[in-house]
Amino acid sequence: MQDAASPEPRPTPPHAALRSAARAWFEALRDRICAEFEAIEAESGSGARFVRTPWERDANPDGGAAGPGGGGGGVMSLMRGRVFEKVGVNVSTVSGEFSEAFRASIPGAGEDPRFWASGISLVAHMASPRVPAAHFNTRMLVTTRGWFGGGGDLTPMRLEAPEAVADAADFHAAYRAACDRHDPAYYPRFKEWCDRYFYLPHRGEPRGAGGIFFDHLDTGDAGRDFAFVRDVGEAFLAAYPAIVRRRYREPWTEAERAHQLVRRGRYVEFNLLYDRGTLFGLKTGGNVEAILMSMPPEARWP
Amino acid sequence: MQDAASPEPRPTPPHAALRSAARAWFEALRDRICAEFEAIEAESGSGARFVRTPWERDANPDGGAAGPGGGGGGVMSLMRGRVFEKVGVNVSTVSGEFSEAFRASIPGAGEDPRFWASGISLVAHMASPRVPAAHFNTRMLVTTRGWFGGGGDLTPMRLEAPEAVADAADFHAAYRAACDRHDPAYYPRFKEWCDRYFYLPHRGEPRGAGGIFFDHLDTGDAGRDFAFVRDVGEAFLAAYPAIVRRRYREPWTEAERAHQLVRRGRYVEFNLLYDRGTLFGLKTGGNVEAILMSMPPEARWP
Numbered sequence: 303m304q305d306a307a308s309p310e311p312r313p314t315p316p317h318a319a320l321r322s323a324a325r326a327w328f329e330a331l332r333d334r335i336c337a338e339f340e341a342i343e344a345e346s347g348s349g350a351r352f353v354r355t356p357w358e359r360d361a362n363p364d365g366g367a368a369g370p371g372g373g374g375g376g377v378m379s380l381m382r383g384r385v386f387e388k389v390g391v392n393v394s395t396v397s398g399e400f401s402e403a404f405r406a407s408i409p410g411a412g413e414d415p416r417f418w419a420s421g422i423s424l425v426a427h428m429a430s431p432r433v434p435a436a437h438f439n440t441r442m443l444v445t446t447r448g449w450f451g452g453g454g455d456l457t458p459m460r461l462e463a464p465e466a467v468a469d470a471a472d473f474h475a476a477y478r479a480a481c482d483r484h485d486p487a488y489y490p491r492f493k494e495w496c497d498r499y500f501y502l503p504h505r506g507e508p509r510g511a512g513g514i515f516f517d518h519l520d521t522g523d524a525g526r527d528f529a530f531v532r533d534v535g536e537a538f539l540a541a542y543p544a545i546v547r548r549r550y551r552e553p554w555t556e557a558e559r560a561h562q563l564v565r566r567g568r569y570v571e572f573n574l575l576y577d578r579g580t581l582f583g584l585k586t587g588g589n590v591e592a593i594l595m596s597m598p599p600e601a602r603w604p
Numbered sequence: 605m606q607d608a609a610s611p612e613p614r615p616t617p618p619h620a621a622l623r624s625a626a627r628a629w630f631e632a633l634r635d636r637i638c639a640e641f642e643a644i645e646a647e648s649g650s651g652a653r654f655v656r657t658p659w660e661r662d663a664n665p666d667g668g669a670a671g672p673g674g675g676g677g678g679v680m681s682l683m684r685g686r687v688f689e690k691v692g693v694n695v696s697t698v699s700g701e702f703s704e705a706f707r708a709s710i711p712g713a714g715e716d717p718r719f720w721a722s723g724i725s726l727v728a729h730m731a732s733p734r735v736p737a738a739h740f741n742t743r744m745l746v747t748t749r750g751w752f753g754g755g756g757d758l759t760p761m762r763l764e765a766p767e768a769v770a771d772a773a774d775f776h777a778a779y780r781a782a783c784d785r786h787d788p789a790y791y792p793r794f795k796e797w798c799d800r801y802f803y804l805p806h807r808g809e810p811r812g813a814g815g816i817f818f819d820h821l822d823t824g825d826a827g828r829d830f831a832f833v834r835d836v837g838e839a840f841l842a843a844y845p846a847i848v849r850r851r852y853r854e855p856w857t858e859a860e861r862a863h864q865l866v867r868r869g870r871y872v873e874f875n876l877l878y879d880r881g882t883l884f885g886l887k888t889g890g891n892v893e894a895i896l897m898s899m900p901p902e903a904r905w906p
Contacts, residue, residue, distance in 0.1 A: 388906075504886040567899065574876035575886065584806040584877065597869065599906055603899030604690075 315410070316524040317448025321418060324442040324528060325395050328422040331440075331535045332393050335424065336379055338543045343383040346550065350383030352391070357589045359396045372398020378592045382599070385550045387429040390595030395420040400445075409518060410447030418444040421452070422535075423579070425596040426542075427569075431562035433549045434458040434469055434510070435569065437596070438538045439579075440531045448524060450531045451517035453492065454538045455500050456545075457510030457569065459562045465552075469545045470511035476541035477514045480533040484526070492516045502572055509572050563602035570601050617712070618826040619750025623720060626744040626830060627697050630724040633742075633837045634695045637726065638681055640845045645685040648852065652685030654693070659891045661698045674700020680894045684901070687852045689731040692897030697722040702747075711820060712749030720746040723754070724837075725881070727898040728844075729871075733864035735851040736760040736771055736812070737871065739898070740840045741881075742833045750826060752833045753819035755794065756840045757802050758847075759812030759871065761864045767854075771847045772813035778843035779816045782835040786828070794818045804874055811874050865904035872903050 317324075336352045343350040358375035376394025383389070399415040400408050411417065421441025428435060440452030456473045458466030474493070481488035496515035501508055514534070519527050573580050573596055583593040619626075638654045645652040660677035678696025685691075701717040702710050713719065723743025730737055742754030758775045760768030776795070783790035798817035803810050816836070821829050875882045875898055885895040 382906075504892050563902075570872060570903075571876060571896075574873060575883075581877075590806050594873075594905065597905030600865070600902065600904050601872075602902050603896060604684075604901055 313413075313446050315444060315446065315448035315520075317442060317444045317520075318418075320442065320448075320524055320528055321420065321444065324531075325420040327528075327532060327535075328393050328420055328440065331539070332377075332379065332391050332422050335539060336381070336391060338539065339381065339383075339386055339389060339426075342385055342543060342546055342550070343381070345547070346383075346385045348384035350381055350386070352379040352381040354379045355591075357592060359394075359398075359589065372396065374398075376589070376592060378589075378595055380595060383429075385429060385433070385546065387427050388599040389424070389426040391422065391424045392592045392595060393420075393422045394589075394592070408445060409449065410445035413446045416445065423596075427566065427598045428546070428550070430550050430552065431459045431554050431558040432465065432552045433546055434466065434473075435566075435598075436538075436542050438535075438542070440534055442528070442531070447520065449518045449520040450527050451519060452531060452534060453496055453513060453515035454534070454542075455496055455510055455513035455515070456542075457565070459558070459565045461508075461511060465549065466511065469549070472545060473511070473513060473541050476537040477534070480530075480537035481514065483533060484530040488516075488530075489514065500572065502568060502576070504575070505568065505571070507568065509569065560602070560604075563600060564604065566598035566601040567603045569598055573597070615748050617746060617748065617750035617822075619744060619746045619822075620720075622744065622750075622826055622830055623722065623746065626833075627722040629830075629834060629837075630695050630722055630742065633841070634679075634681065634693050634724050637841060638683070638693060640841065641683065641685075641688055641691060641728075644687055644845060644848055644852070645683070647849070648685075648687045650686035652683055652688070654681040654683040656681045657893075659894060661696075661700075661891065674698065676700075678891070678894060680891075680897055682897060685731075687731060687735070687848065689729050690901040691726070691728040692894075693724065693726045694894045694897060695722075695724045696891075696894070710747060711751065712747035715748045718747065725898075729868065729900045730848070730852070732852050732854065733761045733856050733860040734767065734854045735848055736768065736775075737868075737900075738840075738844050740837075740844070742836055744830070744833070749822065751820045751822040752829050753821060754833060754836055755798055755815060755817035756836070756844075757798055757812055757815035757817070758844075759867070761860070761867045763810075763813055767851065768813065771851070774847060775813070775815060775843050778839040779836070782832075782839035783816065785835060786832040790818075790832075791816065802874065804870060804878070806877070807870065807873075809870065811871065862904070862906075865902060866906065868900035868903040869905045871900055875899070 340351055355378045359372060374396035376392055379391040381389050397418040400411045400417055405411040405415050419441060421439060423439035426436045435457040438454035442450050456470055458469060460466055478489045492514035493512060496512045499515045521527055580593055642653055657680045661674060676698035678694055681693045683691050699720040702713045702719055707713040707717050721743060723741060725741035728738045737759040740756035744752050758772055760771060762768055780791045794816035798814045801817045823829055882895055
């Protein structure tokens, strides 16, 4: 897709000038993450590779969330490996118009419904119950305003286990360092936001060990915010593969595997009952396979 | 729970006089269904039995759907067998007051928020991919008005397979006969309602082969409506065990089992994304284990 073909919302926020750079960053990050995960598979003796499937977004003629005149699409990268039982990395860049029903709730869409969005989103479900599952995403949205959103969170299977506590500490430390380089208020605020967001109220349970979550980030300096978002990506890339590498060779028991499959059921419950991106995507005609790439390969409700 | 302890909505619909009888019927039907399913397990050489777990409904102090002064509870019956990989049958009888947020959407609750509800609900996930999964429920609601709701639907794993077509035909024939004994308009109307309800719009797929679905049934003759509801239960009891018996000994392949697990993922998607009872229950503080008894024992999103 040519950026030149996208509708140009007016007034133009500074983010509009970053569209190509943001998209290029998300796609380059995808390449680096996929290469790293494939390297881990190779270290384990597996030859598993990501399979990339491009998809196009249909312009939605009946005025869903993204209405007429929309376009773009994405690439879903999926790997089924020995270490990564199922990992999906999706990048997408789409544009269109928000339907009337959505305009009121989207910053800057009241004046002009046109939008442009680009992002990367990742979910890793691991073969070993000793390796935590992970979720990561970052995105840039442009309407008559512009902002970034994203985050990452870790889901160890047994939150109280010493190895899970150590993994979570490292994961949080990486995000804290990335946040602190930009604003000392970020980490406590975005960590708390993550804890609040990734929570299953019907169970009274957190989804996992948390991480950070942020949305509508617009400090007034789009370049600075983009630099933060890049550091959030770097933090994930530095922290998560290291956790995977130190855990995946640990032996595990059938009981741990059975427990993992139950925990994955909770992951399904969260994503289908509460996750805004999942519900928004499914109910507005998004690409089903790309959205539900986040579902675990196997789950149990015994 | 003593019916005498329930709040008595005024004005009193004729259904109020049927409360004890409806509850007794739902519980007796549960006993008959469980006995029949246990008999099938015994025929298969398994000694599997239902395990019954009573639960009490907490009066919801913060005014959820069922607000202060509520009470009651239910019994969850769960069997994990050789033929029935996981089958749950829940009966419940609860009373309380609908919160303000719900009153407008509940018939008769605008005048007086108090309600009484009793029902039976069943979901069977079968070990063999050749045996269709089944769902059945019937309930009576009493506010200042009274009505019945319920239905049943069959989920064969391969809708087009000849055996699935034959099973669906028998299942529908049983419901058609039950409906036709009461009103020739019922079957076409309730079948269409079922097809519309058990549909996954994000996939463009039906959940299964359908059956019947009805709600807010109040012809003005509560006794007649209750007789219809009893016949709906009898139809399920006549049709489904017969289908199970003729299918469970058929050999199946690993590919069929793998496909079954994917189809169960669709079942999860429907229940968590769209099923009104599930969402209503989970979001208003219902008994989580009883509500999510409907989840399959194992599911895949490969």
